[in-house]
Amino acid sequence: MLRLLASLYFFVFFSIIAINQSSEYIWKNWGNPAPSELDYAKQVAVNLRDVLNTIGINNYPQKNSLNIIHINDVAWFPEQRAALNKGDVVISFDSHDNYQFFMLLNDKSTVVKLGPFAPKPNSILTKYAFKLVSFSILALLLILWLRPLWRDLEQLKVVTEQLATGRLDIETKPSRFSAISTLTQHIQKLALQTASLMQNQKQLVNAVSHELRTPLARLKFALAMLAPKDPQQVQAMNQDVVEMELLIDEMLSYARLEFSEREMTRAKINLSELVQAQIDKVSISSNKQINHHLKPNVFVDGNDHYLARVLQNLLQNAEKYGEQQILVELKQENDDDVILIVSDDGPGIPEDKRDSVFNPFTRLDSSRSKETGGFGLGLAIVTKILGWHSGACWVTESEINGASFHVSLPISKN
Template identity: 30%
Template sequence: MRSVRARAALGATAVVAVALIAAGLAVLLVLRSELSGQADLQAEVAAQEVASQVALGVPYGKWELPDEEENPVQVLTDKGVLVAASKKLEAISGTGSGQVKPAAPGQPPASGDSDDDRDDSDDRSDPDGSDPDRSDSGRSDPGRGEVSRDEPAHSSGTATVDGDTADYRFAAVEATTRAGETVTVYAGAPLATEQGAVATVRSAMLVGLPVLLVVVGGVTWLVTRRALRPVEGIRREMAAITASEDLSRRVPAPGTGDEVDRLAVTTNETLAALESSVERQRRFVADASHELRSPIASLRTQLEVAAAHPELLDLEGAVEDTVRLQDLAADLLLLARLDAGEKPGAARFDLSALVRKELAQRGEGDRHPVSATLGDGLEVTGSRGQLVRVLGNLLDNAQRHAGSSVAVALRGEANGRVVLEVADDGAGVPEAERERIFERFVRLDDARSRDDGGAGLGLAIARDVARRHGGTLTVRQAPGGGAVFTLVLPGP
C-alpha cells in the first residue's frame, strides 16, 4: 500500500483487532471459569447432602435425593458397585462407573443393617422418635459414620435424565457408613447455564467485533487524512516550485505548532537558503563575467593592433592583462573550492616564520614600506597555502589604500589564540561599509581604475579562509586614521 492513510488505518485496525480478540478470549475464559466454579459448588452441595444421609445411617429407601434433572446422583461402593442412583437416570459418563441401575435395588446400603437391627434400633428410639445414637445437633456419631473432609474431586461428563442428555460437572464426596464401609457419592450440576452464557457472549463478540473494527478503521482513515492534508499541500507546492523553478514561492504552513507545521517552516527556510544561494551564484557568475570581460577585451585589442602594426605592440600591457587574468582565474577557482566545502589541512606550523618569509619575498616591490612587530613561536593548525593567500590579500589591500606606510603585528593571547593585524594610514573604511567590503566583487572606490584596484575578491577570500580555519577577520578604524584588519586564529 502506497497510501499512508491506508497503512495507518490498516495498522490501527489490526492492533485493535488483536487487542479485542485477546480481551474477548480472556473474558470468555474468566466467565467460563466462574460459571464452572459455581457448577462445581452446586454439585458439591448436592453430593454433601446425600453423603450426610449415608453417614447418619438413613436407610436406602428413605434417602432424599435432589432434583434428578438438576443434580443426578450416583452412589458407588469402594469396589465400584452401584448401590443407589437417581430414578430417571438413564446414562452417565465422567464418574466412577457408567452403571445407572443399583445392583440390589430396594436393599439397604452397604452398612449390612438387617430388619431386626432396624427394629432394635426402633425399640431404642426415644418416645419422641429421636435416635439416641445421634447427638443433639443431629449429626452422626463420629465413631460410627462420617463424611470425608477432603476436598471433593471434580470432573466433567454427561448424563441422560428422562431422555434428555446434557453436560454436567460432577463432584465426588466420600462417606463412611456406620458399619465402617466407604461409599462415594457422585452428584452433578448442569453446565447449560455456563454454556448458554458463554455462547451469548461469544455471539455478541462475533457480531460486535467486525462493526467495531470498521469504526476504528474509518475513524483512523478520517483522522489520518485530516492530519496529512497539510502535507499534501506542501507536496503540491513543492511540485509546483520544481516545475516553475521559482524559488521565491513558499509552501503553506498550517500554524498548528505540530510536526507538520515544523516541517513546513523548515521547508520554507530551506527554500529561502536555496534561493539566496542561487542568487549569490547568479550574481557571482555575472560579476565574474564582467571582471573577465575587461582584461580579455584589452588583451584582444592589443593582439589585434600588434597583428596589424607590430611596431605598436604594448608588450608590458599584454603581460599585465595576462597576469590579471591568471590571478582572477586563481581567485575564482579558490572560491569555488571553498564553496564546495573544501576543508583546510591539518598541518601545524609556525605562523611567525610564515609572515617573515612573506614579507621578505615582497621586499622592495611594495608601494609603501612595511613595518613588522612579530612574536616568536606562534603556531597554528591549517592550510599553509591558504593562510599565505590571506596574508598576501591583506597586504595588497593595505598597499593600495595606505598613505605612506603599512604595519604588521603578530601576537599571542592568553586564551591560546593568535592575532595578526595589518594596518594602513589611509582613509579607512566607513563604519557602514565594514561588513560590505567582505562581499564578493565589492569595491568602495568606484573612481579607482581597474588596474589600480582588484576585482573585489581578495577580502572575501580572506574571510572565507579565516572562517574555515575556525577564526575571524574584522576591520576597525586605527587610532591615528586608516584601517586595521584583524585576523584571529585558534591555537594548535
C-alpha cells in the first residue's frame, strides 16, 4: 500500500511540474502575443526618437502631446541609465501591467516618455483552451498510470467471482507494471490454493460416497445372513447400520451444497403454492395438527428444488420436536420481503443457544438427540440455501410455547 501511495504521489507531482513548465513555454511562445506587441511598439518609439533628433523637438508638430522630462528628474536604476546613454529604449511596467517607454535624445538630458499603454487583452477562449489541454494531458497520464492497476483489480474481481460460483479453472495474468502487482500475485496465489483445496474436497466427497457405501452394503448383507441365528442382536446392529447410512447421506448432502450454487438455476416461484405443497406432503405421514395461514400469490426469485428443501427441513424439524400441533404462516410485512414462520409446541430453544442451532452437527440436549433421527445438519443446510437466495433465518419463542423459525426472503420485483 505504501508503494501504491508513493507511486501515485510522485507520478502526479512530476506530471504537474512537467505540464506547468510546458504550458508556460507554449503560452509565452505561441499563446501570448505580448512580446511581439512590445517589439512593434518599441520600434515605433525608436522611429519617433530618430525623427525628434533630426528635426528637433521644438519643431515637432505635436510637441504638446509629448511627455518631456529631464533625465535627472527620475531615479533611474543603474542599468536603465546605462541603457538610455547607449541609445536604447527603456521599457517599464506599472502595477497594472501597463507598459511605458523612455528614450533619451541626442542632447543627453531630454527624455521623452511614451505611455502608459495597456497591453492587448488575451483571448479568454485561448486561455481556457490552454487550461483544458493541460488538464487533458494530466488526465491522460493518470489513465496510463491507472491502466495496469485497473487490469489487476479486474482480474481480482474475476478470480473472486470464479471462486464464489465454484469454478476452479482459474487463470491469472499478473501485470508487472501495476503498483499492486505484489499484492495481486499473493491474492492470486491464495485463490489458486483455495481452488485446489475445493477441488480436493470435491474429490474427497466423491470418494467417500463410493468407499463408505460399499462396506456398508457388505455389512448389511452379512447381517441379513446372520439374522436367523440371533434376530434381536442383528436387528440392533441393523439399526446402527441404517443410522450410519443416514448420517453419511446427510453429510454428503451437506458437502455437495458447496458445489451446487454454480449449477443452480433461478426462476420466479410462487412461494405460497410451494409452501402449501410441502405442508400437504408432511400432513400425509404426520400425526400432529398442522394449521396454516398463507398469503396467496407471493412470488420470490430462486430455485424451487432448494427452497423446497428449506421448507422440508423446517417442517420435519417441527414434526420431530413438536408435541401436538404445528403452525405455518406466510405473510408480507413490506414491499421488499416475505416472512415464513414455522412454529411448534415442543420444548423450545433457550435464548442463549438460538444462534448455535444453525451450526453443523449441533444438538442441544437429549430432547433433540439422535433418537429423534437428526444429526444437526438440517438447519445448517437451511442457512446455506437461504444465503444463496439473499435470505435469512432466525429463532424466537412461538405463540404455542415452542420454537418458532422465521425465514425472510426478498420478494420478486419482476
